Amino acid sequence: MKQTTGRTLGIKIGGVEAQAREGDTILDVARALGLFIPTLCTFKGLSAAGACRLCMVEVRGVPRLLPACATAVADGMDVTIDSPKVVAYRRQVIELLLAERNHICAACVANGNCELQEMALKLGVTHTRYPYRYPVFKVDASHARYGFDANRCILCTRCVRVCEEVEGARTWNVMGRGIRSTVATDLQEPWGRSTTCTACSKCIHVCPTGALFEKGRAVGEMQKRENVLPYLSSMRSSGR
Amino acid sequence: MAKHIIIDPVTRIEGHSKITIFLNDQGKVENAQFHVTQFRGFEKFVEGRPFQEMPSLTARTCGICPVSHLMAASKACDDIMAVRIPATAAKLRRVLNLAQMVQSHALSFFHLSSPDFLLGMDSDPVARNILGVAAKFPELAQDGIWLRKFGQQVIERMTGKRVHPAWVVPGGVSKPLSAEVRDQILADVPKALTIARRTLEWFKPAIKKFEEEISTFANFPSLFLGLVTPDGSLEHYDGFMRIVDSNRKIIADKLESSAYAHHIGEAVEPFSYLKSPFFKPLGYPGGMYRVGPLARLNVCDRCGTPLADRELAEFRKLQEGAVLSSFHYHYARLIEIVYGIERLSELLGSSDILSTQVRAVANPNKSEGVGVSEAPRGTLIHHYRIDPDGLVTWANLIIATGHNNLAMNRGITQAAKHFVTGKKIAEGALNRVEAVIRCYDPCLSCSTHALGQMPLQVQLRDVEGTVLDEQLRE
Ligand code: SF4
Ligand code: SF4
Ligand code: FES
Numbered sequence: 033m034k035q036t037t038g039r040t041l042g043i044k045i046g047g048v049e050a051q052a053r054e055g056d057t058i059l060d061v062a063r064a065l066g067l068f069i070p071t072l073c074t075f076k077g078l079s080a081a082g083a084c085r086l087c088m089v090e091v092r093g094v095p096r097l098l099p100a101c102a103t104a105v106a107d108g109m110d111v112t113i114d115s116p117k118v119v120a121y122r123r124q125v126i127e128l129l130l131a132e133r134n135h136i137c138a139a140c141v142a143n144g145n146c147e148l149q150e151m152a153l154k155l156g157v158t159h160t161r162y163p164y165r166y167p168v169f170k171v172d173a174s175h176a177r178y179g180f181d182a183n184r185c186i187l188c189t190r191c192v193r194v195c196e197e198v199e200g201a202r203t204w205n206v207m208g209r210g211i212r213s214t215v216a217t218d219l220q221e222p223w224g225r226s227t228t229c230t231a232c233s234k235c236i237h238v239c240p241t242g243a244l245f246e247k248g249r250a251v252g253e254m255q256k257r258e259n260v261l262p263y264l265s266s267m268r269s270s271g272r
Numbered sequence: 273m274a275k276h277i278i279i280d281p282v283t284r285i286e287g288h289s290k291i292t293i294f295l296n297d298q299g300k301v302e303n304a305q306f307h308v309t310q311f312r313g314f315e316k317f318v319e320g321r322p323f324q325e326m327p328s329l330t331a332r333t334c335g336i337c338p339v340s341h342l343m344a345a346s347k348a349c350d351d352i353m354a355v356r357i358p359a360t361a362a363k364l365r366r367v368l369n370l371a372q373m374v375q376s377h378a379l380s381f382f383h384l385s386s387p388d389f390l391l392g393m394d395s396d397p398v399a400r401n402i403l404g405v406a407a408k409f410p411e412l413a414q415d416g417i418w419l420r421k422f423g424q425q426v427i428e429r430m431t432g433k434r435v436h437p438a439w440v441v442p443g444g445v446s447k448p449l450s451a452e453v454r455d456q457i458l459a460d461v462p463k464a465l466t467i468a469r470r471t472l473e474w475f476k477p478a479i480k481k482f483e484e485e486i487s488t489f490a491n492f493p494s495l496f497l498g499l500v501t502p503d504g505s506l507e508h509y510d511g512f513m514r515i516v517d518s519n520r521k522i523i524a525d526k527l528e529s530s531a532y533a534h535h536i537g538e539a540v541e542p543f544s545y546l547k548s549p550f551f552k553p554l555g556y557p558g559g560m561y562r563v564g565p566l567a568r569l570n571v572c573d574r575c576g577t578p579l580a581d582r583e584l585a586e587f588r589k590l591q592e593g594a595v596l597s598s599f600h601y602h603y604a605r606l607i608e609i610v611y612g613i614e615r616l617s618e619l620l621g622s623s624d625i626l627s628t629q630v631r632a633v634a635n636p637n638k639s640e641g642v643g644v645s646e647a648p649r650g651t652l653i654h655h656y657r658i659d660p661d662g663l664v665t666w667a668n669l670i671i672a673t674g675h676n677n678l679a680m681n682r683g684i685t686q687a688a689k690h691f692v693t694g695k696k697i698a699e700g701a702l703n704r705v706e707a708v709i710r711c712y713d714p715c716l717s718c719s720t721h722a723l724g725q726m727p728l729q730v731q732l733r734d735v736e737g738t739v740l741d742e743q744l745r746e
Contacts, residue, residue, distance in 0.1 A: 136329075136332070138328055138331075138332055139321075139325050139328040139329040139332060140325075141324075141325075143438070168320075170320055171320055171321065171322060171663055173322060173661035173662050173663050174661050179322060181322075224661075247322070247324075247635075247662065248324065248633065248635065249324065250324050250327070250328075250438065250441035250442060250446065251324075251325060251327070251328040251438040251441075252438045253438075253441075253446070
């Protein structure tokens with residue numbers, strides 16, 4: 033968890049001179065100033081994962097791009113949040129996410145309530161330059177109430193983090209490498225046979241896409257309730 | 273969120289069509305085949321998906337009759353859940369299905385086929401389209417456009433979307449109807465009826481000019497298959513399957529949709545990806561049957577609405593027994609438009625139509641489900657099996673164009689024999705062979721293309737198989 037010492041730092045972000053507390057991330061500062069940096073894997077109240085690479089920004093003097101959600105500010109930092117380079121990069125990230133799995137929005141439970149879809153729209157991604165890979169992932173519908181469709185998963189690991197950090201169940205984990213990597217329940221047992229899952233539904237509601245859903249939902253009906261964690265997120269963001 | 277981006281690899285599934293006309297050793301037409309190539313295996317595609325997705329997934333396969341797939345798919349899902357959906361939900365689905373039929377028939381009749389009737393089968397193909405009609409017969413073109421829009425608007429108003437509405441869901445519909453929408457639709461009904469009747473009044477005498485086409489456009493005895501209500505009236509959403517022969521004698525009645533496989537066999541021919549269904553007791557290919565507007569009017573005892581019943585009585589006078597020429601699909605379509613408007617306004621007038629109880633909720637309670645409804649083009653059958661978790665393990669879809677496959681082949685053979693002579697396919701002959709296909713209004717991408725043109729390849733081959741002539745329509 034993030035530690036703030038309270039020491040005040042001066043930085044420049046998106047052309048604005050700003051003050052930040054030591055331990056804040058670039059994303060924290062940007063959000064406090066009302067500056068938009070697109071994100072997908074970050075979730076208020078959960079640790080930073082730096083998984084989606086959507087929040088990449090340029091820091092003067094650093095040759096590579098840095099994830100705003102997982103980079104702490106340093107005194108005198110000069111951050112560019114919307115150079116043509118990062119804008120192009122972010123679009124490419126969305127395109128790759130869409131091409132990587134099977135995103136058939138019109139048949140998806142999350143259609144209209146999906147952060148990936150919304151982000152694509154916001155960043156003006158209307159098609160992908162990359163061929164769809166059409167991987168074959170089996171849907172896990174063994175749980176009595178929930179389903180997991182890896183075909184819609186963007187590996188943001190929100191489910192993994194909420195399950196471990198908030199619910200304390202540690203049912204979800206990441207397994208496999210590269211294009212075959214996926215999140216899995218327990219030791220890749222069918223979810224319905226998991227001995228750790230408490231059926232709390234937190235993973236369902238933090239999942240940004242249609243990958244985790246309540247069974248019985250028809251297309252476009254999976255409304256995520258992101259405020260399922262109000263108590264915990266306020267506790268965590270206050271740093272206690 | 274107001275706008276959605278649709279990322280949609282399913283649009284890969286589409287059909288392409290090709291006709292081959294074979295000559296015999298005397299150089300006369302011997303046979304013609306309608307091939308559907310590149311028809312992607314939809315059944316494979318849905319394996320492993322949660323069954324609740326089936327309505328939307330199957331609707332995606334077809335850009336022209338998505339609502340029909342929503343109907344059959346939702347009914348198959350209702351069957352899997354083993355629920356009886358609330359009465360209001362069934363009525364709302366019916367209204368939607370009828371609206372879809374009205375708009376689809378209007379498209380087929382006015383946009384795709386009226387150029388043949390108004391400008392002539394032999395007229396210049398460049399102007400033989402709805403724009404050509406609009407230039408010469410502006411009122412009729414406007415009528416067609418208005419009527420199609422009427423149907424589309426009903427769909428849009430009820431579901432909030434014109435294409436691919438997700439409003440029809442397993443167990444019913446997702447939202448009740450508002451009084452406002454009901455009133456908007458009802459306000460348009462009188463004009464819609466006026467247009468439909470006016471078109472019939474024009475068309476009925478006009479068909480006299482097409483005696484040659486009527487007698488050669490798939491005019492042969494066959495069986496007809498369609499849904500009827502328990503009391504034998506015209507039906508598009510539910511009911512039983514009935515089969516009549518060319519004398520309109522009922523040879524099978526009250527067939528439960530779940531038992532379709534007992535009655536219908538599906539043959540596979542090497543020349544087409546489209547399977548050829550047939551009525552099992554009569555074998556293959558003797559059990560050839562037709563579905564669609566013409567078949568529905570042939571199988572039913574009555575329409576069940578006043579204006580349509582009057583038209584049906586006149587239609588029956590065309591011929592003793594069943595009306596056999598596929599040319600009369602057009603006529604049947606117009607009668608069904610009248611019926612559709614009458615019936616949907618009747619349904620919208622019922623006292624419980626605004627009820628908020630429109631959805632039954634259940635887990636899957638059966639491992640198998642069948643849904644049958646009438647698409648504009650004919651009987652549509654969806655059949656799924658699921659695993660204990662509710663994931664689809666197997667699916668079978670019989671679409672209207674499939675049912676009509678054998679009859680289409682017979683039909684183009686008949687037309688080709690009559691109109692194709694020599695080693696070249698003349699423009700008028702080509703158009704007539706295509707027009708036979710248009711009678712059936714097949715639901716391939718070829719019939720979606722606006723302006724009455726379909727991407728179609730027509731080949732003329734001699735007895736050795738050498739291509740003598742080839743025409744390509746984009
Ligand atoms: S998860 Fe989102 S982007 Fe993917 S198919 Fe579903 S709605 Fe579309
Ligand atoms: S299942 Fe959802 S929350 Fe979990 S990693 Fe995939 S997209 Fe993220
Ligand atoms: S939001 Fe920073 S990497 Fe995902």
